[in-house]
Amino acid sequence: MKITIEQLDAIKELFNMGVGRGASILSQMVDSRVHLEVPKVEIFPSSDIEGLKTSIGLNESSSVNMTFSGSFDGNVSLLIPPDSATILVAALTNEEPGPMQLDPVRAGTLCEVGNMIINGLMGSITNVLKKSIDYGLPQYTEGELDNILDLQSDGEDTNICIATTTMNIENLEVCGKLLVVFKVGYLQELLSAIDAI
Amino acid sequence: MTNKFSKEQSSLPIFDYINEGIFVLKKDYIVRFWNQCLENWTGIKKESIIGSNIFEIFPHLNNGVYKSRIDQVFQSGPPVVFSSQLHAHIIPCPLPNGTLKTLQTVVTSFSWEGECESEALFTIQDVTDHSFRIEQYHNLNKKLIVLKEESERANNAKSIFLANMSHEIRTPMNAILGYSQILLNQKNLSSDQRQAIQTIDSSGKNLLELINEVLDISKIEAGKMELYPTNFDLKDIIVAVSTMFELRCKQKQLKWKVGEFNKSCIVFGDQVKLRSILINLIGNAVKFTKSGEVEFKVTTLNSHQFLFDVIDTGIGIASKEQQHILEPFHQEESGSKMGGTGLGLAISSKQLELMGSKLLFDSTLGKGSRFYFILSLPKGTGKIEKRSERFNNILYLAEGYHVKALVVDDIKENRDVLTAFLTSLKIDVKEAVDGRDCLEKVKEYLPDIIFMDMRMPVMNGEQAIKEIRKEYGNHQFKIVIVTASALDQNRERYIQLGAQEFIAKPFRIEQISSCLHKLLDIEFEYDKEESPEQESYNICDSDLSKILLSNQLHTELKEAAELYSITKLEIAINKLRCENEEYNKLSAVFMDLLNKFDMDGILDILGKLNHEEK
Numbered sequence: 120m121k122i123t124i125e126q127l128d129a130i131k132e133l134f135n136m137g138v139g140r141g142a143s144i145l146s147q148m149v150d151s152r153v154h155l156e157v158p159k160v161e162i163f164p165s166s167d168i169e170g171l172k173t174s175i176g177l178n179e180s181s182s183v184n185m186t187f188s189g190s191f192d193g194n195v196s197l198l199i200p201p202d203s204a205t206i207l208v209a210a211l212t213n214e215e216p217g218p219m220q221l222d223p224v225r226a227g228t229l230c231e232v233g234n235m236i237i238n239g240l241m242g243s244i245t246n247v248l249k250k251s252i253d254y255g256l257p258q259y260t261e262g263e264l265d266n267i268l269d270l271q272s273d274g275e276d277t278n279i280c281i282a283t284t285t286m287n288i289e290n291l292e293v294c295g296k297l298l299v300v301f302k303v304g305y306l307q308e309l310l311s312a313i314d315a316i
Numbered sequence: 317m318t319n320k321f322s323k324e325q326s327s328l329p330i331f332d333y334i335n336e337g338i339f340v341l342k343k344d345y346i347v348r349f350w351n352q353c354l355e356n357w358t359g360i361k362k363e364s365i366i367g368s369n370i371f372e373i374f375p376h377l378n379n380g381v382y383k384s385r386i387d388q389v390f391q392s393g394p395p396v397v398f399s400s401q402l403h404a405h406i407i408p409c410p411l412p413n414g415t416l417k418t419l420q421t422v423v424t425s426f427s428w429e430g431e432c433e434s435e436a437l438f439t440i441q442d443v444t445d446h447s448f449r450i451e452q453y454h455n456l457n458k459k460l461i462v463l464k465e466e467s468e469r470a471n472n473a474k475s476i477f478l479a480n481m482s483h484e485i486r487t488p489m490n491a492i493l494g495y496s497q498i499l500l501n502q503k504n505l506s507s508d509q510r511q512a513i514q515t516i517d518s519s520g521k522n523l524l525e526l527i528n529e530v531l532d533i534s535k536i537e538a539g540k541m542e543l544y545p546t547n548f549d550l551k552d553i554i555v556a557v558s559t560m561f562e563l564r565c566k567q568k569q570l571k572w573k574v575g576e577f578n579k580s581c582i583v584f585g586d587q588v589k590l591r592s593i594l595i596n597l598i599g600n601a602v603k604f605t606k607s608g609e610v611e612f613k614v615t616t617l618n619s620h621q622f623l624f625d626v627i628d629t630g631i632g633i634a635s636k637e638q639q640h641i642l643e644p645f646h647q648e649e650s651g652s653k654m655g656g657t658g659l660g661l662a663i664s665s666k667q668l669e670l671m672g673s674k675l676l677f678d679s680t681l682g683k684g685s686r687f688y689f690i691l692s693l694p695k696g697t698g699k700i701e702k703r704s705e706r707f708n709n710i711l712y713l714a715e716g717y718h719v720k721a722l723v724v725d726d727i728k729e730n731r732d733v734l735t736a737f738l739t740s741l742k743i744d745v746k747e748a749v750d751g752r753d754c755l756e757k758v759k760e761y762l763p764d765i766i767f768m769d770m771r772m773p774v775m776n777g778e779q780a781i782k783e784i785r786k787e788y789g790n791h792q793f794k795i796v797i798v799t800a801s802a803l804d805q806n807r808e809r810y811i812q813l814g815a816q817e818f819i820a821k822p823f824r825i826e827q828i829s830s831c832l833h834k835l836l837d838i839e840f841e842y843d844k845e846e847s848p849e850q851e852s853y854n855i856c857d858s859d860l861s862k863i864l865l866s867n868q869l870h871t872e873l874k875e876a877a878e879l880y881s882i883t884k885l886e887i888a889i890n891k892l893r894c895e896n897e898e899y900n901k902l903s904a905v906f907m908d909l910l911n912k913f914d915m916d917g918i919l920d921i922l923g924k925l926n927h928e929e930k
Contacts, residue, residue: 147381148402185394212401223450227399227420234397235385241394254394256422 122162122310129313131160133243134282134297141239142286145232149211149288158284158297162306165277174281175264175296181225182267183233186255187241191248191305193277195241196268197233198296204229204261207293230259240297247312268298278306337407337419337440343390343433345370345377357409357417357442374407382406389425389436396423400443407440418447478534483771485527486800487727490822493520494733497825498740501710507900511893515886515907524822529659533644536666543670547696548587550622551580554614557594564602565610567909567917575613575625583620583693586671590691593664597626597687600660605630606916608684620694627686633679642675710829712742714839719743719832722763724754724780725798726772730821734767734798737825741832741840751775755783763793764836767828768815770799778813785814794835798823860924863902869895870927873906877918885910885918 135157146153163171181204186194199207208228234257245252260267280299285292331338332352340349347370350362360373371378377386382403385396398406398421409417420441425434496517500510535541558574565572594612601610608629615623633641644662665675668689679685713719721743725731735745746761748754750772758766766784770777781795797810800821810818817831832838865873869891876884889910893903902921909917 144381144384147384187394223446224401224454227401231397231399231402234395238385238388238394238396242388242391245393251392252394254424256395256424257397 126310126313127160127162130162130280130310131158131282133247133313134158134160134240134280134284137240137243138236138282138284138297139239140242141236144235144239145286145288151288154287156285156287158282160280160282163279163281165279165300171279171281172264174283175298177264177296179261179263180267180296181229181259181261183230183237183257183259184267185234185237185241185257187252188255189253190250191252191308193300193305195237195300196298197236198268198298199229199233200294200296203293203295206291207232207288210288210291210293226259226261230257233257233259236295236297240299244309248309249312280306335442337409337438337442339407339438339440341370341386341436341438343435348435354407354409354440358407359410377406386423386436389423390434392425392427392434395425397421398423400447404447406438409442411444417442418444474534478531482527482531483800486524486821487730489520489524489527490800491729491733493517493524493822494737494825496520498733498737501740501825508893511900511904511907514904518907520822529663532663533659533666536663536670541666541670543586544588545584545586547582547584549580550583550614550693551577553587553591553594554612557591557598558612560595561598561602561610561612564914564917567905568602568605568914568920570602570605570607571609573609573611573613575611575615577614581616582696584696585691585693589667589671593667593689594624594626596660596664601626601628601630601685601687603914603916604628605684617690621690621692623688623690625686625688627684629684632681632683632685633677634681638677638679641677709843710741710825711841711843712740714841717838719765719836719838720761720763721745722748722754722757722761722766724748724751724766724772724777725769726750727769730769730798734823734828737828741829743832751777751780751783754780755787758784758788758793765794765796765832767796767798770797781814790814796831796835859901860921861926863899863925865892865925865927866895867927870922870925874919874922877915877922882910 135155138158139155142153142155161174163174175198177198177200180198180200182196182198184194184196204225208225211228211232212224237257241252241254277300282297282299283294284297285294287293328338328340328349328351331349334351335353337354337357338349338351339347339354342348347365347368350360350365352362354360355362365373377383382398388394389396398419400418400420403421404418405416406419406421409419411417420443422439424437424439426437427434496513499505499513500517505513532541554574554577558572562572562574598610598612605628610629611625611627613625613627615625617623642661642665644659661675668675668691671691673689673691675687675689677685677687721738723731723734723738723745724747725734726749731747731749735747738745746757746763748757752775754766754768755775757763768777768781775783777797777799781797784793784795794817795815796817796819797815798819798821816835819827819831829840833840869888872888873885873892876888885906889903889906892899892906905921906918909915909921
């Protein structure tokens with residue numbers, strides 16, 4: 120599938136808006152401005168898992184994952200590197216979080232933050248698509264990348280959009296990566312919808 | 317569509333039978349459903365709340381943090397999570413103790429069949445108990461962190477204390493041992509004087525050894541012990557250690573067996589540690605063997621692996637003691653009678669671990685022990701570093717050599733002893749009292765070699781070396797660091813700093829001589845005669861048979877030796893020396909054995925002596 124620079128820019132804008140929505144809620148919660156960098160967006164076919172992994176560049180991570188289905192199938196994950204996760208949890212709970220290994224404070228907090236950001240993004244996407252989508256419940260996992268992301272396609276071709284951005288909360292730099300896995304065709308539909316705007 | 321309910325289920329009665337709080341809000345925030353569980357938790361009856369606006373009952377939900385996210389649900393958005401960590405009391409549910417339940421909430425969007433408006437389904441889990449346990453766990457963790465920090469602080473304080481203590485003890489030891497060595501080098505001493513100085517020297521060395529053992533184990537515990545590998549001939553070590561123990565065994569009438577190791581074998585490893593391990597293991601074997609034999613052998617397993625064996629027919633170790641004998645400060649009953657710190661085996665074992673080996677042993681009580689280890693020593697290349705034994709009998713600089721030295725130390729006694737020794741070698745010496753003074757003296761005196769202390773007021777040694785190297789480059793003036801700081805003996809670091817050599821205080825005179833020879837390429841005049849103290853430790857049975865001791869003195873010596881009473885023994889040995897000049901040699905032998913805590917050796921000799929009532 121060929122994607123033009125304009126389309127890529129439009130997806131970037133969509134991600135930017137979506138993450139921005141999530142971040143604005145987050146900034147209400149932490150009662151301080153959450154500054155967001157314009158995300159870097161890349162698209163990989165599911166056949167290029169290695170390319171995707173290189174782009175993600177993390178061996179281990181915290182992840183909030185949510186599936187969606189209905190008129191539009193796929194799943195979306197927010198990956199937060201361990202260091203950023205620690206900073207984020209500390210900023211939100213005023214508690215020093217434990218190391219990875221499913222510390223409940225860390226898991227609960229990150230699940231809610233991931234939920235906010237993902238919801239922001241999905242809100243932007245559905246606004247553009249004007250289609251209703253059903254959602255699964257958000258799930259929190261952490262560990263090695265291969266274990267937390269099911270990137271193996273089940274025979275079907277999928278496209279994976281990855282957007283990397285850095286949030287700045289109270290001068291703390293928190294990095295996050297949003298992965299959206301679209302089943303075949305849906306990305307094209309999204310691009311057409313973007314083109315129609 | 318999955319999130320659609322049939323209108324017939326509008327009473328949602330099934331949710332009254334689960335142990336989670338469930339309520340439904342219509343788009344205008346009117347409560348449509350309130351389950352039994354929430355009734356129980358909040359005390360608010362469903363009849364009174366259904367049909368009311370939720371903000372009237374719980375105004376905090378009108379806050380943007382909640383409302384903006386719940387609004388998304390009404391727009392068919394994705395589920396919203398209010399975690400127990402960030403929003404624990406979305407619906408306040410009081411507990412008997414006056415606090416509130418901790419809640420974990422998920423809000424999902426759904427709509428009724430035939431209707432397009434979305435409503436919000438709140439599912440609330442009570443995680444109070446769970447959170448309480450997490451909090452307990454976190455508090456425990458915090459306490460542990462505090463305790464850990466406290467213990468680290470204490471350990472650090474211990475290390476600093478040890479370093480300081482070592483510095484404080486080594487400084488006077490430097491003067492004591494330095495002067496005793498200088499005096500022993502003098503030719504015109506009476507035998508009494510020589511004996512007295514020898515006692516000062518050997519007691520000082522013993523004390524230093526004890527301090528070093530305690531420091532060694534502290535260094536190991538602080539992870540600060542490092543390997544200093546050099547090229548050396550394995551045969552040299554085996555021969556040196558064998559020579560040392562052959563005599564000890566002879567004195568105790570033990571058979572000394574040493575495995576053949578004839579060929580020179582150049583290897584690369586930490587020879588100082590290997591030597592100390594072997595001395596420790598064989599020393600123990602000799603110490604704990606009353607009769608029979610002590611065997612030491614080295615077997616070449618392949619090109620780079622060697623099996624070291626020390627086998628004795630001594631008292632052995634009881635099986636219940638065996639698991640503890642490698643622990644620091646552990647001494648079994650028989651060991652504690654023999655004196656020492658109880659650190660030897662622990663140090664040897666840790667040193668072997670550092671070298672990638674393991675100290676192993678088999679032992680049977682009453683039959684004997686075998687201590688052994690396999691050590692990998694790669695083949696050595698290049699030059700072998702010989703120990704400085706050839707510098708034992710130095711008189712002074714050979715003719716035609718001229719050396720100017722600068723001794724930098726803030727403590728007068730330290731300067732005095734080094735200056736006295738260097739002067740005795742006919743070296744020109746000037747002194748400086750700190751780094752700043754050193755810089756001035758360097759400028760006007762232009763020494764060939766600088767002996768630099770590290771810890772000094774005004775300007776420390778490190779700073780002074782940096783200044784010298786900055787001003788004069790890396791090659792003018794040889795710098796030798798002489799420091800008493802035991803925990804900071806990192807040769808590599810000192811070399812990087814710009815020094816050529818490093819010597820720990822208290823120094824041995826041979827070290828200074830060797831250093832002068834190595835750095836300045838000078839030669840010395842040597843004393844051709846064998847030094848008198850070398851022969852005094854040998855005494856043969858025919859010599860013993862000529863001695864006739866008084867019963868009283870014999871008993872005094874015997875009792876003191878049996879009771880390990882060092883002071884009484886020293887007094888008795890002195891009496892022996894005063895009684896008759898012919899006994900000088902015997903008293904020297906006793907003194908040597910006393911310094912080695914070898915009471916059995918003393919008792920053996922006493923057993924062979926004739927004694928009678930005078």
